Amino acid sequence: MAEVPERLYQYRAVFEGGVAQTAEPAAAVGGIPRLMHDNFALALKHVNLLIETVENDEPLVSEWYGNSCEIYAAMGLTHFCPVDLIIPTRPFFDTIERMHEGNTPSDSCALIQLAVWGARAGIIPTPTVITGMLEPCDAQSLMHEAWETVPGWENIPTISLDPPYGYGDEDIKYFADQLKREIEFLEQHTGHTMDWDELRRICEETNKINAYWDDCNQILMQKPSVFHSLQAAEWGWTQALHVNWPGDPEVTEFFRNMAETAADLYERGEFVCPDERIRILWADLNGSWAEAELGPWLEETYGAVMVNSFAGRTPYSVIDTSTPETMLYGLARKGINEVPMIRQARGTVDTFCQDIRDMCRDYQIDCVFFPNHKGHKDQGGNIGYLKTLCRDMDMPLLTFASDIFDPTYLPIDELKRIIANFFETQGWKPLAAE
Numbered sequence: 001m002a003e004v005p006e007r008l009y010q011y012r013a014v015f016e017g018g019v020a021q022t023a024e025p026a027a028a029v030g031g032i033p034r035l036m037h038d039n040f041a042l043a044l045k046h047v048n049l050l051i052e053t054v055e056n057d058e059p060l061v062s063e064w065y066g067n068s069c070e071i072y073a074a075m076g077l078t079h080f081c082p083v084d085l086i087i088p089t090r091p092f093f094d095t096i097e098r099m100h101e102g103n104t105p106s107d108s109c110a111l112i113q114l115a116v117w118g119a120r121a122g123i124i125p126t127p128t129v130i131t132g133m134l135e136p137c138d139a140q141s142l143m144h145e146a147w148e149t150v151p152g153w154e155n156i157p158t159i160s161l162d163p164p165y166g167y168g169d170e171d172i173k174y175f176a177d178q179l180k181r182e183i184e185f186l187e188q189h190t191g192h193t194m195d196w197d198e199l200r201r202i203c204e205e206t207n208k209i210n211a212y213w214d215d216c217n218q219i220l221m222q223k224p225s226v227f228h229s230l231q232a233a234e235w236g237w238t239q240a241l242h243v244n245w246p247g248d249p250e251v252t253e254f255f256r257n258m259a260e261t262a263a264d265l266y267e268r269g270e271f272v273c274p275d276e277r278i279r280i281l282w283a284d285l286n287g288s289w290a291e292a293e294l295g296p297w298l299e300e301t302y303g304a305v306m307v308n309s310f311a312g313r314t315p316y317s318v319i320d321t322s323t324p325e326t327m328l329y330g331l332a333r334k335g336i337n338e339v340p341m342i343r344q345a346r347g348t349v350d351t352f353c354q355d356i357r358d359m360c361r362d363y364q365i366d367c368v369f370f371p372n373h374k375g376h377k378d379q380g381g382n383i384g385y386l387k388t389l390c391r392d393m394d395m396p397l398l399t400f401a402s403d404i405f406d407p408t409y410l411p412i413d414e415l416k417r418i419i420a421n422f423f424e425t426q427g428w429k430p431l432a433a434e
Contacts, residue, residue, distance in 0.1 A: 004054045007093075007123035011085045014092050015044035029298045031261050032227070037116060037255050039235055045250070046243040047085060053078035054125045059190035062127035064111055066135070066342045067161060068179055068331040070206060073246040074199035074220050075183070075192045082115040082124050086407065087288050096406055099233070104146065110405035111374020112139040116146040116185050119153060120305045126152050129189045131182055132160035137378065157189045165347055175332035176325070183222035196324050202247030203319045203327050210316040212255035217314050220263035221362050225274035225305045226265035229295030230286045231260060233312025239285065243338060278304035278428055281365045283356055283386075284373055285311045285341055287404025301430050302423060307363045310340045313355060346377045352382055353389050360395055367396040367426070369419075373404045396423045 018040035021212050026037035053060050061072050061079040072079040100106065100116045118124040132144050144160065147153045161178045164171040183194050211237050215268060220232060224386040235258060244251045265271070280298070282290060286309050287309065298304040321328030337343060344352045368390060372380050400418055403409035410416055423429075 001400070004051055005123050005125055007406075008051050008054070008085075008125065009320045010046065010093070011047050011063045012051065014089050015040050015047060019044055030272075031265065032231075035235060035254070035258055035261060038250075038257070039238065041434045042239055042248075042254060043088065043243045045248075046245065048427045049078055049245065050085075050125070053319070057190060058301065059128040060125060060185070061190075064131070064133040064140070065149050065340050066133055067182070068335050069241075069244075070199060070202045070246040070331060071179065071183060072186075075186060075190070075201050076115060076193050076195070077186065077190060077192050077232055080125075080127075081242060082118050083111050086114050086118055086123070087111075088243075090237070090405075091286055096408060101405075105142075106394045107374060108139045108142065109137060110403050111375065115143050119147050119150045126339055127156060127408070129186065130156050131157040131186075132158060133163065133342075134160050135185065136342045139373065139375065145390045151371040157185070157186045163342075163346060167337055167347060167351070171336070172329060172333045173191050175330040179328050179332055179335075195417075198247070199324070199327055200321045201325070203330065205249065205252050207318050207321075208252050209255045210314060210318075211258040212252070213240065215259035216255070216262045217308070217312065219259075219266050219313075220307055221364065222266060223279065223364055224271035224273055225239045225279070225307055226262050228291075229280075229298060229306035230282060230291040230309055231295075231311070232262070233309045234286050234291050237311035237312070237340065264382050273299050273305055275303055275305045276305060277364045278423070279364055280301055280304055281368045282306045282309040282362065283308065283368050283370045284376065284379070285404060287371070287373070287402075289407040289412070290371070293407060294415065298414060298419070300371055301432075302428060302430075303431055305424075307365065308359060310355065313340060313343075313359065315343070315355075343377075345363055345376065349382050351386050352379065353385055354380065354384065356389060357393065360393060365395070367398065367422075370397065370399045371402045371404050372399050373402060374409065375403070396426050398420075404406050 006107060009324065019037065021290055022037035022040060025033035046335065059077055063072065063079045063081055069079055089243060090096060098121065099113045101117055102120060104113045104116045132140060135139055161182060164174050170421055187193055216232055219226060239254055241253055295306060298306065317333060320326035332411050336346060344355060359365065370386060387397060400410065400415065
């Protein structure tokens with residue numbers, strides 16, 4: 001039996017605790033407590049699958065969330081992203097303090113630092129194969145090069161998918177060919193083969209998930225908000241692209257419950273801020289601290305809600321499941337044109353700006369927060385375009401330099417001071433002052 005990193009058992013204990021603590025409210029109330037419980041349960045299911053795979057010496061794929069995880073599931077391959085379990089369990093471990101160990105450049109993305117440190121510290125399992133991606137940032141290559149220096153990781157078969165620059169039909173077809181290349185690579189190095197009927201079933205579940213997620217977002221476009229700051233975005237981002245097993249009907253059911261809960265709360269008039277004053281677009285990924293450490297303060301102090309983010313945006317097209325070629329085309333389109341961060345960071349600035357324009361309109365946004373994550377230097381270079389866009393829309397914009405995965409980079413109290421000053425310039429006072 002392969003050695004299971006002790007940290008995986010610790011992750012399991014964290015999620016078991018979350019399941020236990022939310023079980024009674026979930027059973028008694030349903031709604032948001034039910035979603036919180038099921039979110040923990042699905043994370044627990046994922047880590048248990050990961051542990052069982054390592055214990056049984058089965059093939060294990062290290063992947064990146066834009067690499068069409070439906071393919072791994074259809075091939076019967078357990079897969080994990082090296083940072084997926086590290087991020088949600090950050091408050092329980094010394095992750096932030098230790099992630100800076102070693103020689104990883106301090107100005108690189110915290111996700112990259114976490115992935116490199118996790119391999120070096122032995123808290124993530126050693127994969128059978130690595131499927132990388134050269135987008136959305138150059139630091140991806142740095143991460144893979146660093147892994148090659150870790151004992152036991154030197155000779156792991158690795159493939160990195162090459163994303164095109166453009167967004168058109170030929171670009172999508174090119175990336176679909178990259179997915180074919182990935183399938184051949186996985187078949188060669190894992191002994192598993194593609195089951196096209198299973199991929200069809202899985203893609204149909206993905207289509208259902210995306211439809212329910214979009215239904216939920218339609219409710220979030222209404223005022224006031226029925227979910228707390230970034231809550232739906234965090235759930236959706238987590239379960240659709242990270243800790244799920246694609247094609248799992250329980251995940252589809254989670255999204256159906258999320259959409260129905262949102263509709264029910266709105267119909268009953270149960271809003272997180274009944275006297276909602278400020279609707280905020282968080283123009284990036286949620287990160288690991290914005291929802292829990294900033295959201296409650298905004299709601300309680302200003303009646304302000306971070307309604308959505310790039311992570312919660314759902315511009316997903318329906319995957320045509322009629323043939324293997326149409327499925328790969330749909331997965332390729334999703335992987336390079338639709339999943340968050342890769343969508344906004346790849347290619348031209350036009351998509352980044354258009355997403356902000358559309359979300360400000362659709363979600364009735366009052367101001368934009370751009371966290372300018374230190375690892376997103378591509379998006380940081382867009383600030384000039386963003387300022388022009390917001391000026392043209394007469395939309396207040398707050399930009400600040402942060403690390404959306406490391407709360408110590410910009411201490412939360414300092415950020416609250418920055419936000420308070422910004423709100424004051426807009427004439428938005430704390431609720432207690434009115």
